């Protein structure tokens with residue numbers, strides 16, 4: 451290889467490296483302490499059961515498998531089958547502990563497969579949402595309402611909220627630093643010292659944004675969309 455060829459090759463490599471550095475700087479979110487980073491977690495479809503429905507389905511209490519990121523919440527060994535007017539979903543996770551009423555958290559894609567029009571709601575806000583049949587090997591229960599698409603939100607402690615300059619029920623926009631970077635608007639802030647810092651998105655949001663384990667987010671705007 452002659453000198454000119456080597457020089458050209460080096461120049462080409464240098465350009466590639468510089469472009470990569472520029473691209474990285476351009477797409478990396480600005481993680482000032484008051485903006486993040488916020489760990490992003492994906493909530494796959496799951497069910498919360500009332501004590502009564504749990505008993506009807508499994509004949510006893512839930513079996514603890516492992517703790518989830520939010521203190522006190524756990525994945526149970528038990529699984530349920532969801533039966534909707536158009537489709538069925540097997541092996542759906544059950545999260546404990548039991549709650550005052552049963553709730554099914556789906557993605558919009560799941561809802562379409564099941565054939566129900568599940569609204570985007572915050573957890574617990576199930577009034578007027580569609581019902582479903584839940585089945586196990588031992589039993590079957592029908593819930594009149596409770597199937598929702600969980601609205602994206604961030605759990606944080608009061609210390610996190612103070613650092614991020616936020617309070618309970620605030621809305622923010624969060625940019626995901628992922629393979630397909632994306633800004634999520636209207637993310638509800640939920641503050642409690644029972645929480646651990648994490649933003650929860652559903653499977654559709656995860657797929658749309660190229661989410662994978664370890665991806666963080668950064669707050670890029672405060673207030674709800676258009677306000």
Ligand SMILES: [Zn+2]
Pocket residue numbers: 603605650
């Ligand atoms: Zn959550």
